[in-house]
Amino acid sequence: MRLILLILLTGFLSAQPSFNQVVLEADGPGDTYELINSVLTSDEGDVIEVPDCGHQGFGRHIDEVYDPELGKFVFRFHIHVTPDNDRCINYDRQRTEIKTYDKSPDNLLGTQNEKVIYQWKFKLDSDFQPSNSFTHLHQLKSVGSDEDSMPLITLTARKGTPDQLEIRYAETYSQITLKKIDLNPLKGIWLNIIETVTYGEIGSGSYHLIIKTEKENQELLNYFNDTIRTWKTDAAFIRPKWGIYRSLNDQENLRDETVLFADFLIKEIYTGIEPPLQTLRKELLYPNPASNVIFINHMPQNNFTMVNIYSTDGRMIMQKEITAQSMDISTLKPGIYLLYLSNERKSSQPYKLIVR
Structure with missing residues (x-):
């Protein structure tokens, strides 16, 4: 009986049970910033990065609207070619983003030897126009490392022939493109993203990104790599960012945009219990x-x-x-x-x- 119990417990642990799932969902117009902060940080924190300071007449650059296709409220991220900037700090770029950071609960911060699933939905306008420099929609970025300046993973849209959606990766201080696909089939529809990261050095880290259509559940991208470094030297943690962060170097080809996001989920799945x-x-x-x-x-x-x-x-x-x-x-x-x-x-x- 004791041997059977031990076998059952060993199998149960090796199944890698999940913990600490956090979900951020829109709940209706008003108090959007307060809702986001209440989920992604502590009471005194602020995870909103927006150009409100330079465009006060517009109001908040993230709000909530009802989406008939999903049948629920969703988050709407606004960006304007002018006068929006990067938080009144940088004027050659602009951003409307949310993130986790050092005041966020531990279970929202990726740490070494930890496996984390990030899941969300987003929808680009059918006439969405990316910059030929960068239009970031999602990043995984380290904090506390000398390599902080370069995000670990970036999901970015780029103007081209045709426009592309790229997975960009930086092992240390420079980026390469891991995968790119035609952006046009991704426009005007809701997409479901599942990103799974095991944070570790080469040999223990892995990265997996799946993009599917929300309506038909059609797989548009499936990228997996278990031979890359997914940790930054001396990092305190790695945290996600979502929104629209774009260069103004290509301003003449840009337009005012709204990007819809819904159902952000962060789920920790712990590994390495036995070692x-x-x-x-x-x-x-x-x-x-x-x-x-x-x-x-x-x-x-x-x-x-x-x-x-x-x-x-x-x-x-x-x-x-x-x-x-x-x-x-x-x-x-x-x-x-x-x-x-x-x-x-x-x-x-x-x-x-x-x-x-």
Whole structure:
């Protein structure tokens, strides 16, 4: 019986259960910025990057409208050739974007050895006109690294013959194009995007992007690469951005645009549960298995301040501040748990804790 139970538990863990799913959905006109911030950051934070400061007469550059095709409210991102700029900071480009950042909850920030799914819908106008320089619609960008200046992944539209949608990638400081497809079949329809990233160095990182039509579920792009580097040296985390961020170098060929977005989803799927177990036993925590008390050999270079314990189905079971080496776990029922060390900016990889 004990052998059967062990086999079942091993299979259950190897299935890579998902945790911490966060969804941002439009809910109707008004308080759009407040809604976005309430989901993507803490109360004092602001994840909105818009040209409102230079175009106050227009009002907010992100609002919510009802879309009859989806049968629900969606987010509408506005950009105007003039006078919009980049937050009154840069005037050769302009942006209307949302993001996560250092004040966002840990589960919205990608960390090394973590697998994250980003999913969203968007719709370009049937006459959408991209710049011949860049018109970014989505980015994955590192924070805290010397390589911050160059996004890890960029989904960008570019004027050409024909117009293209490109997946751009930067291993370090320079970009290459991983894949590009004709943009024209993507215009005027709702698209469903599924982006799956395992953040890691070469050999442990991977990237997968699927684009399908929302109505017919027709696959338009499927790109997978498990031989690229998806982590930036010394990064605190990697975070997503969505919206429209374009160059004004091609201003004569641009027009005022609206891009519709809906149903943003960020879902963490943790990997590597078994490999960290030996590290956990020897360096971080003992005993394991444990009954009433565990002892944490805290690594100060990581500045971790909290211990977070989850069930294997993703429920937060216990959260305690690291104030001493010992931690009372007598209230935990026997079973397998996932333990994380964290601070306000990042979280460690998951470690398996066995309670008996």
